[in-house]
Amino acid sequence: MIQTCNLVPRCILQHTSPHHLLPILLLLLRTWWGSCHPQCLDYKPPFEPRQPLAFCKEYSKFGCCDVEKDEEISGRFYNIMENFDHSGYAACGKYVRSILCQECSPYAAHLYDAEDADTPMRALPGLCGDYCSDYWRQCRYTLSLLLEDVGNSQQFANLTATIEEDHRRFCEFLVLKDKEYCYPSVLTNAELNANLGLLNEDPEGCLELCLQEVANGLRNPVAMIHADDGTHRFFVAEQLGYVWVYLANGSRIDRPFLNLTKAVLTSPWAGDERGFLFFKGKIHSYVYYSVSVKKEERIRISEFTVSAHDDNQLDHSSERTILEVVEPASNHNGGQLLFGHDGYLYIFIGDGGRAGDPFGKFGNSQNKSTLLGKVLRVDVDFNDNSAPYSIPSDNPFLGEKEARPEVYAYGVRNMWRCSIDRGDPVTTEGRGRMLCGDVGQNKYEEVDLIVKGGNYGWRAKEGFSCYDRKLCQNSSLDDVLPIFAYPHKLGKSVTGGYIYRGCQMPNLNGLYIFGDFMSGRLMSLRENVTTGEWQYNEICMGRDQTCRFPKLINSYYKYIISFAEDEAGELYFLATGVPSATARGGVIYKIVDPSRRAPPGKCSIKPSPVKIKGKLIHFHPKEGKRNAGEGNQVFKRPRGRGRGQGYKKARGGWRLWVGSVRLVSAEGLPDRGRVEIFIRGQWGTVCDDLFTIKSGSVVCRQLGFSTALAVMKRAVLGEADDSVRIFLDDVECEGGERSLLECKRSRVGKHNCSHAEDVGVICG
Numbered sequence: 043m044i045q046t047c048n049l050v051p052r053c054i055l056q057h058t059s060p061h062h063l064l065p066i067l068l069l070l071l072r073t074w075w076g077s078c079h080p081q082c083l084d085y086k087p088p089f090e091p092r093q094p095l096a097f098c099k100e101y102s103k104f105g106c107c108d109v110e111k112d113e114e115i116s117g118r119f120y121n122i123m124e125n126f127d128h129s130g131y132a133a134c135g136k137y138v139r140s141i142l143c144q145e146c147s148p149y150a151a152h153l154y155d156a157e158d159a160d161t162p163m164r165a166l167p168g169l170c171g172d173y174c175s176d177y178w179r180q181c182r183y184t185l186s187l188l189l190e191d192v193g194n195s196q197q198f199a200n201l202t203a204t205i206e207e208d209h210r211r212f213c214e215f216l217v218l219k220d221k222e223y224c225y226p227s228v229l230t231n232a233e234l235n236a237n238l239g240l241l242n243e244d245p246e247g248c249l250e251l252c253l254q255e256v257a258n259g260l261r262n263p264v265a266m267i268h269a270d271d272g273t274h275r276f277f278v279a280e281q282l283g284y285v286w287v288y289l290a291n292g293s294r295i296d297r298p299f300l301n302l303t304k305a306v307l308t309s310p311w312a313g314d315e316r317g318f319l320f321f322k323g324k325i326h327s328y329v330y331y332s333v334s335v336k337k338e339e340r341i342r343i344s345e346f347t348v349s350a351h352d353d354n355q356l357d358h359s360s361e362r363t364i365l366e367v368v369e370p371a372s373n374h375n376g377g378q379l380l381f382g383h384d385g386y387l388y389i390f391i392g393d394g395g396r397a398g399d400p401f402g403k404f405g406n407s408q409n410k411s412t413l414l415g416k417v418l419r420v421d422v423d424f425n426d427n428s429a430p431y432s433i434p435s436d437n438p439f440l441g442e443k444e445a446r447p448e449v450y451a452y453g454v455r456n457m458w459r460c461s462i463d464r465g466d467p468v469t470t471e472g473r474g475r476m477l478c479g480d481v482g483q484n485k486y487e488e489v490d491l492i493v494k495g496g497n498y499g500w501r502a503k504e505g506f507s508c509y510d511r512k513l514c515q516n517s518s519l520d521d522v523l524p525i526f527a528y529p530h531k532l533g534k535s536v537t538g539g540y541i542y543r544g545c546q547m548p549n550l551n552g553l554y555i556f557g558d559f560m561s562g563r564l565m566s567l568r569e570n571v572t573t574g575e576w577q578y579n580e581i582c583m584g585r586d587q588t589c590r591f592p593k594l595i596n597s598y599y600k601y602i603i604s605f606a607e608d609e610a611g612e613l614y615f616l617a618t619g620v621p622s623a624t625a626r627g628g629v630i631y632k633i634v635d636p637s638r639r640a641p642p643g644k645c646s647i648k649p650s651p652v653k654i655k656g657k658l659i660h661f662h663p664k665e666g667k668r669n670a671g672e673g674n675q676v677f678k679r680p681r682g683r684g685r686g687q688g689y690k691k692a693r694g695g696w697r698l699w700v701g702s703v704r705l706v707s708a709e710g711l712p713d714r715g716r717v718e719i720f721i722r723g724q725w726g727t728v729c730d731d732l733f734t735i736k737s738g739s740v741v742c743r744q745l746g747f748s749t750a751l752a753v754m755k756r757a758v759l760g761e762a763d764d765s766v767r768i769f770l771d772d773v774e775c776e777g778g779e780r781s782l783l784e785c786k787r788s789r790v791g792k793h794n795c796s797h798a799e800d801v802g803v804i805c806g
């Protein structure tokens with residue numbers, strides 16, 4: 043049993059003098075807080091069922107069962123309860139129900155010792171001592187029925203026979219050592235239930251998330267873009283000028299989608315901002331790269347078309363240049379390309395470089411006559427004649443003579459990653475919003491919500507503070523303030539992210555997740571729709587057991603280059619341990635919320651097929667071997683599953699056990715009659731095929747006789763009517779068995795005889 047929440051060990055409290063106690067307590071509470079670990083028997087986080095449960099109602103809001111599972115459990119319950127009469131039902135129904143329903147508890151994995159895929163699971167949930175004692179006193183004989191129900195074995199039959207009479211051994215078998223997690227304490231433990239189903243937060247408000255490695259071995263992966271065509275492929279761009287295709291299952295095609303390495307200017311040194319960016323639209327693909335033309339360094343934005351012969355490769359001869367911008371310096375080339383929901387291409391261009399935007403009178407960013415330091419918007423689909431693009435008719439500065447018509451927003455410094463909000467999946471609230479991270483100068487990094495015509499302040503302002511005092515105090519500045527800014531003690535280069543709108547992590551809906559390239563900090567903002575303010579929370583990796591789910595890890599390489607979204611809206615980020623265009627230290631991580639998942643089946647996708655030319659390179663995770671393991675499912679089984687069945691001698695009253703027998707005859711004699719056996723809540727007959735005196739003696743001894751005197755075939759001792767089922771056929775016992783169920787036989791209910799072949803015995 044793995045202790046998951048590190049609750050305060052009593053020994054420390056007892057052996058520490060009071061004035062030393064507080065710091066230790068705080069320390070322990072800190073490590074404990076938020077590290078509780080709800081988990082289901084399938085090794086995944088719990089969820090809110092799509093429809094309320096009818097049987098295990100207490101887990102309707104949050105737990106590990108959907109309606110199908112609930113129905114299955116209810117079926118098992120009624121099957122077991124058929125063994126009882128009314129008073130037995132009244133006395134034991136609640137125990138059987140509670141024990142069966144613990145499979146739906148959000149802490150099911152703890153209750154069944156199943157947090158660790160490498161150790162065997164318990165057959166039944168762990169009970170608390172007092173509860174177990176009550177259970178033993180009132181309904182101890184239900185244990186074998188429960189064990190039978192979970193796939194009992196001969197081993198269990200022996201076990202239950204010996205422990206049912208022995209209170210100590212009975213509870214040794216059922217009790218969970220961890221007092222906080224045992225049933226029913228787990229329901230009332232305040233810490234375990236405090237924020238159940240909500241995002242984990244540590245005491246400082248840091249959100250505890252986990253990661254799953256999705257790809258590795260990449261050289262400065264600068265962008266990951268999904269295909270947006272139902273294939274769930276995604277494309278990963280490396281700064282050198284490569285784009286690679288990944289299939290929905292994580293395998294990568296060995297031939298590049300695009301190879302622009304010859305044209306792209308980069309150097310292997312860390313922090314080279316020149317290079318390459320990629321975006322795929324519905325029809326065409328777009329690249330944004332640094333290129334040298336006539337000894338002049340330029341940013342070029344161009345369009346490529348998919349090859350006519352291969353959907354997973356661009357036609358390298360199809361390049362159409364959309365726009366070139368001369369770069370006065372080799373930094374701040376930052377930015378991105380993306381399509382808005384309006385179908386226009388947005389291009390984000392840095393201020394041209396050097397410190398403090400020194401060019402011209404007010405710098406480039408405030409000068410609408412230049413494309414530097416701007417967000418541009420152009421129409422690449424409907425272009426007149428041979429013009430590379432046209433200007434949308436509602437671009438904001440068309441009326442200003444001096445202004446370039448492409449300008450959509452200005453006053454930006456070096457926007458590094460922008461995204462468009464898909465909107466709330468239900469209400470569509472927020473849909474179409476554009477958020478960007480704008481890298482700061484000396485003091486502040488900021489996140490901006492981009493609106494048409496907005497002035498984002500640079501170089502008058504950096505974050506909320508003045509950078510160029512004179513410009514800043516000019517009353518005509520009329521700038522849009524960031525939704526969030528952070529000082530350089532938290533990080534020195536913001537990497538803009540996405541608002542989560544995926545399906546698998548319902549708690550993350552509406553959360554803007556972003557990071558910092560230099561400090562490796564992951565951060566989040568959530569809008570308060572009432573006040574319009576954005577609430578900040580840092581994101582930290584789940585500690586202790588929080589991320590102990592198969593395939594999840596809780597660490598990452600610190601240089602966060604970019605964020606990404608897949609076609610289904612799940613969130614990723616791209617980071618590297620070595621920020622160089624040639625080092626293969628780049629990894630793609632999927633962001634995972636360990637506190638809650640979507641209900642099963644809700645997020646299933648069916649990628650449309652892709653024709654593949656060339657070879658596939660399969661993905662092998664490098665990090666977190668500890669949690670990984672393809673063999674996990676192998677261990678998802680009750681301990682000691684076997685073929686035998688449980689049996690308990692009838693002790694009168696309602697205590698009837700699976701495998702019990704009786705002799706039925708018209709005369710009502712106790713020592714002879716048709717053999718009937720009790721299974722699945724009812725009495726049924728046994729067929730005479732292969733039935734010998736050895737099998738008869740098993741029946742007789744079960745009834746308290748020493749042996750069988752005769753076996754009567756062909757229903758000589760009576761034939762049951764058609765309402766009675768035939769349960770067993772081809773029974774071949776060796777004589778020592780404790781029940782016919784332990785003998786070699788057909789499966790229960792499987793037979794090819796009629797009641798004319800009902801077997802009878804005479805005992806003596």
Ligand SMILES: *[C@@H]1O[C@H](CO)[C@@H](O)[C@H](O)[C@H]1NC(C)=O
Pocket residue numbers: 196197200
């Ligand atoms: C069950 O008990 C019987 C008789 O006591 C014994 O022969 C058999 O080996 C036991 N089976 C197991 C699996 O322990």
Ligand SMILES: *[C@@H]1O[C@H](CO)[C@@H](O)[C@H](O)[C@H]1NC(C)=O
Pocket residue numbers: 289291292293658660661
């Ligand atoms: C991924 O999918 C492709 C195409 O469907 C298939 O050829 C390949 O074997 C799959 N990879 C893995 C690891 O299953």
Ligand SMILES: *[C@@H]1O[C@H](CO)[C@@H](O)[C@H](O)[C@H]1NC(C)=O
Pocket residue numbers: 298301302303304
């Ligand atoms: C990419 O192109 C360069 C030159 O154009 C070539 O040398 C290199 O082999 C290509 N890489 C791949 C993986 O095809």
Ligand SMILES: *[C@@H]1O[C@H](CO)[C@@H](O)[C@H](O)[C@H]1NC(C)=O
Pocket residue numbers: 401402403404405409410411412
């Ligand atoms: C604005 O930029 C244009 C084009 O680069 C330049 O000619 C002009 O002098 C700049 N204006 C100011 C006020 O700096």
Ligand SMILES: *[C@@H]1O[C@H](CO)[C@@H](O)[C@H](O)[C@H]1NC(C)=O
Pocket residue numbers: 512516517518519
């Ligand atoms: C204030 O800004 C406007 C527009 O950028 C400019 O024309 C004006 O000269 C500035 N005033 C001062 C005092 O700098």
Ligand SMILES: *[C@@H]1O[C@H](CO)[C@@H](O)[C@H](O)[C@H]1NC(C)=O
Pocket residue numbers: 570571572573
């Ligand atoms: C939004 O802000 C208001 C005012 O500060 C506060 O009362 C409310 O609880 C906040 N809502 C959320 C969802 O945080």
Ligand SMILES: *[C@@H]1O[C@H](CO)[C@@H](O)[C@H](O)[C@H]1NC(C)=O
Pocket residue numbers: 772794
């Ligand atoms: C019943 O099935 C057994 C084997 O399962 C076979 O040997 C026997 O002939 C069958 N009897 C009839 C009447 O079909």
Ligand SMILES: [Ca+2]
Pocket residue numbers: 453480488498499500503504505524
């Ligand atoms: Ca700004």
